[in-house]
Amino acid sequence: MSSTHLPQIKIPATYMRGGTSKGVFFSLDDLPLEAQEPGETRDAILLRVIGSPDPYGKHTDGMGGATSSTSKTVILSQSNKADHDVDYLFGQVAIDKPFIDWSGNCGNLTAAVGSFAISNGLVDADRIPKDGIATVRIWQANIGKTIIAQVPMTDGEVQETGDFELDGVTFPAAEVEVQFLNPADGEGAMFPTGNVVDELEVPAIGDFPAATYKATMINAGIPTIFLNAADIGYTGTELQEAINNDDAALARFEHIRAHGAVKMGLIQNISEAVARQHTPKVAFVAPPADYVTSSGKHIAKADIDVSVRALSMGKLHHAMMGTAAVAIGTAAAIPNTLVNLAAGGKNRQAVTFGHPSGTLKVGAEAEMLDGNWQVKKAIMSRSARVLMEGWVRVPQR
Structure with a gap:
């Protein structure tokens, strides 16, 4: 040899x-x-x-x-x-x-x-x-x-x-x-901007004009940027093929992610986002609605509190990342976040959300301490x- x-x-x-x-x-x-x-x-x-x-x-x-x-x-x-x-x-x-x-x-x-x-x-x-x-x-x-x-x-x-x-x-x-x-991520405060909802300014990209989106940017489980589905032209019931086959949409999501990462203080310049693909995540939320999962299972809106879709490494996830589920549960427990509002705006210690493959329940209890929201733990079951x-x-x- x-x-x-x-x-x-x-x-x-x-x-x-x-x-x-x-x-x-x-x-x-x-x-x-x-x-x-x-x-x-x-x-x-x-x-x-x-x-x-x-x-x-x-x-x-x-x-x-x-x-x-x-x-x-x-x-x-x-x-x-x-x-x-x-x-x-x-x-x-x-x-x-x-x-x-x-x-x-x-x-x-x-x-x-x-x-x-x-x-x-x-x-x-x-x-x-x-x-x-x-x-x-x-x-x-x-x-x-x-x-x-x-x-x-x-x-x-x-x-x-x-x-x-x-x-x-x-x-x-x-x-x-x-x-x-x-579960607040190790890189700083749970809400790095100090707000439960921010105005996120995103310049134009491709055929998408410049826009300012309402966004909840949270460090819990994993840094996550939550948007309202309706604000970006979605219903919150989408499956993978609706987004992953749309190169323009994927480029827009990456553009949003990069600008959100800068606002969260995770990077200094949007050019650094290419070397930080795993975090932050981008997700979009909507009130509960009937939909059919990727396996053909029918989910009734009465079965869920909120609809959530999330992207990972530039693609819509087939189900839900576990760390993003922690972010969802944490945000749902804190009044007036976009997740909490999409879930009905009430106080809660657990949330069941719909994702492309079905549903998942995650528990989290939030409390205000010294003017800052704290969550002691988030709990979910996996296998x-x-x-x-x-x-x-x-x-x-």
């Missing part, structure tokens, strides 16, 4: 579904030594694992699924932080660019973190019951927040099978309750399952 064509390396890895996402999970100590620290080497290996960048947009030569919800990597390690079991670092991998965004969390994959940590010896054995619920204390390293996962155990092993159904996931599984503590475990192979550079 020529020295210019080196053999592949083998890295222990687990391919997991968490919520409506899936990704490749690694224990930090299993990565090559030079990839155990952040940097170019780590990113290059993980990009090759996923199969990015792929100009064909298929991830044929990697483990990725060529969508934002399936192009993900997770690195876990035993935590040195007091009262925590595991450190969780998430990388959102771009599909067609050589880029991994480490700026935010993945709430869906959080549901799989606890079970991976237990199964891979990252949680002290005396904290794991033989039967019942194991409480896994997760330090979310991207945003510096604590998450609690309640993982079911049967006969000393993580229970993955069950009858819990999650819209956006085909098969039932065991329920995993996830609690996001103090998780190991799809494959063993080694992933990566060509050497």
Whole structure:
């Protein structure tokens, strides 16, 4: 074999579904030594694992699924932080660019973190019951927040099978309750502008004229910009094909996202948005309405409190990102946000929202402290399952 064509390396890895996402999970100590620290080497290996960048947009030569919800990597390690079991670092991998965004969390994959940590010896054995619920204390390293996962155990092993159904996931599984503590994102105040609703000025782009939109910009779960669906020409009942096949609309959403990111103080100039694709998210809300999901399921407006559609990595999400669900639940609990108003404007401790694949309920309790809104925790249920475990192979550079 020529020295210019080196053999592949083998890295222990687990391919997991968490919520409506899936990704490749690694224990930090299993990565090559030079990839155990952040940097170019780590990113290059993980990009090759996923199969990015792929100009064909298929991830044929990697483990990725060529969508934002399936192009993900997770690195876990035993935590040195007091009262925590595991450190969780998430990388959102771009599909067609050589880029991994480490700026935010993945709430869906959080549901799989606890079970991976237990199964891979990252949680002290005396904290794991033989039967019942194991409480896994997760330090979310991207945003510096604590998450609690309640993982079911049967006969000393993580229970993955069950009858819990999650819209956006085909098969039932065991329920995993996830609690996001103090979910305001780690980059500042919950409302970075100090307002629950702002006027967001967006210059013209393409055939879309300059406009000023009402926007709720919130750091909770993940930085999110909420717009009224009607203000941007939508109903809030759209499915993916209505937006993802419209290049002009996608460019407009990215334009809005970039200007919102500047107003939220996440970037200094809109040109920086290209290097920060994972955050903030853009979502639009509307009062509840009847609609048919992507699987053909009929959702009645009486079944939901509010309709929400959200974009991730430049595309409308097929369901709802877990972190965006935290933002939705938090915003719904705070009076006069756009989410709260679309949901009827009343005080609430939980909200059920409609998304392209169905519905999801998330709980959050808000209170005003020293003139600022605070949310102690947001709670929702997901599920998780190991799809494959063993080694992933990566060509050497």
